[in-house]
Amino acid sequence: MSKNPDIPLQDSGSLSPGGDGPRHVAIIMDGNGRWAQARGRPRLFGHHAGAKRVREVVEACPGLGIEYLTIFAFSTENWKRTQTEVAGLMNLFRRYISREMAALATRNVRVRFIGDRLRLDAKLVKLMDRLEVETAGNDGTHLTVALNYGGRDEVARATKRLAHDVANGTLNPEEVDEETLPRYLDTYVLPDPDLVIRTSGEARISNFLLWQSAYSEYEFIDTLWPDFTAAELGRLCEKFGRRERRFGTVKT
Structure with a gap:
C-alpha cells in the first residue's frame, strides 16, 4: 500500500545559515560493542x-x-551478527519501549519507527505500534527510530509502492520526479536531516538515510556512543551553525 501522496512534505531545507542550529539531527549510534569490550564486558552490556x-x-x-x-538503532545488515547478539538486541528494544513509553509521552515526545517491520517479532511490533499511538498527539521533539532499516531497502520498498500506483492508474508515470519518490519513503512526513552524526571514529554512512541526506552536513567523531553526551551534541550543533550551506548555489 502506498504512502498517502496527499500528505504534504515538510520543507526539506534547514534553518537559514549564519548561527542557526540544525532543525533535524540524525545519529548513527556506533561503538556500543567496542565500548563494552574495552571494559571486559560482553557486547550487549x-x-x-x-x-x-x-x-x-x-x-x-x-x-x-x-x-x-532520528536514531539508527538496527540496520537490515545487523541480522548478520551472532544469534545471541541479535536476540539480545530485540529483547533490549522491547524492554526500552516498555520502560520509556510513559516518560516519552509525558515529555511531549512524538515517536515514529521507520524500517521494514515484517521481519521483526510480533510482540516488538505491537509495542512499536502502541508507542506511536500513545505519543501521536505530542508536538514536542519528534523522535524517529530506524529499526530494521536500510536506505537501499527503503528506496526499493518505496519504488515498489510507486510502481503499484502507476500500474493501477493512480499515478501518471510522466509526473514522477524527485519530488514524487519522497512521498513513498518511510520518512515522508519528516524534513530531511540537516546534520548527520556518526560516533566511534568510523567515516561511512552505512546505508543510512541515503536519499534524505543528499545535502546533510556530516560529523564523524571518535566518541563511542555510550560516552556521547548532551554537551558534545551541543558543541556539534554550535559548529553546524557556523557552516555556510549553499545547496548547490554560489555565494554572492
Missing part, C-alpha cells in the same frame, strides 16, 4: 549502556532547538 544514553540526548533536544531527532 554496551548496547544497554547506549540505550541509556538515548534518553539524555532526547531530553537535550528542546534546549538545543532540535525539533527532529
